[in-house]
Amino acid sequence: SAVISQKPSRDICQRGTSLTIQCQVDSQVTMMFWYRQQPGQSLTLIATANQGSEATYESGFVIDKFPISRPNLTFSTLTVSNMSPEDSSIYLCSVGSAGWSYNEQFFGPGTRLTVL
Amino acid sequence: AQKITQTQPGMFVQEKEAVTLDCTYDTSDQSYGLFWYKQPSSGEMIFLIYQGSYDEQNATEGRYSLNFQKARKSANLVISASQLGDSAMYFCAMIPAGSYQLTFGKGTKLSVIP
Numbered sequence: 001s002a003v004i005s006q007k008p009s010r011d012i013c014q015r016g017t018s019l020t021i022q023c024q025v026d027s028q029v030t031m032m033f034w035y036r037q038q039p040g041q042s043l044t045l046i047a048t049a050n051q052g053s054e055a056t057y058e059s060g061f062v063i064d065k066f067p068i069s070r071p072n073l074t075f076s077t078l079t080v081s082n083m084s085p086e087d088s089s090i091y092l093c094s095v096g097s098a099g100w101s102y103n104e105q106f107f108g109p110g111t112r113l114t115v116l
Numbered sequence: 117a118q119k120i121t122q123t124q125p126g127m128f129v130q131e132k133e134a135v136t137l138d139c140t141y142d143t144s145d146q147s148y149g150l151f152w153y154k155q156p157s158s159g160e161m162i163f164l165i166y167q168g169s170y171d172e173q174n175a176t177e178g179r180y181s182l183n184f185q186k187a188r189k190s191a192n193l194v195i196s197a198s199q200l201g202d203s204a205m206y207f208c209a210m211i212p213a214g215s216y217q218l219t220f221g222k223g224t225k226l227s228v229i230p
Contacts, residue, residue: 031216033216033217037159041222042207042220042221042222042223043161043207043209043218043220044220045217045218045219048217090159092159092161094161094216094218096216106163107153107160107161107163109158109159109160110159110160110161112159
């Protein structure tokens with residue numbers, strides 16, 4: 001199993017600023033994903049973080065708003081740019097790896113973001 | 117595309133009783149996986165149980181069991197002997213074979229009453 005940490009665990013930010021969220025895994029993983037969970041809602045996939053290439057974004061999410069980096073197989077960052085109150089959400093990273101059983105897909109503890 | 121439907125926004129159950137949380141799904145894939153996750157108020161996503169579409173037996177993990185009816189495209193979660201700590205949001209999710217991208221339902225908020 002993998003141990004995933006996220007930083008920060010929570011933050012309160014002002015409108016118009018940007019926040020970078022880090023996701024660190026204690027072992028190399030093939031896949032890393034970023035999800036958003038708006039208040040009272042379900043989880044929605046933002047993008048797949050690809051190591052060494054640009055992230056793959058889902059419909060409705062764009063790189064200018066949510067730039068993602070993945071410099072190696074254990075680390076990724078998600079930036080929420082030019083924030084507005086609508087960006088207030090929990091942001092979660094999840095990881096999976098080829099060869100793992102499906103019940104081994106793990107989630108990080110999440111970053112709870114409030115935008116004023 | 118996959119779609120997950122959870123029709124129960126909220127459920128109440130008496131402590132020590134069993135409860136069933138409903139989940140139906142829609143997919144054109146022949147091979148897929150179904151998950152249930154628990155999300156307490158802290159926000160973390162806790163894996164509960166997994167069922168593969170070709171698994172012949174219903175999955176069980178301790179007090180959790182998945183009532184899988186493939187023809188009806190349903191994957192209900194059964195929690196036996198409910199505990200106060202079971203109060204949380206529960207999400208049903210689906211994954212196509214060969215992928216690690218989850219599609220989630222809207223969730224069911226379970227409240228366990230002492």
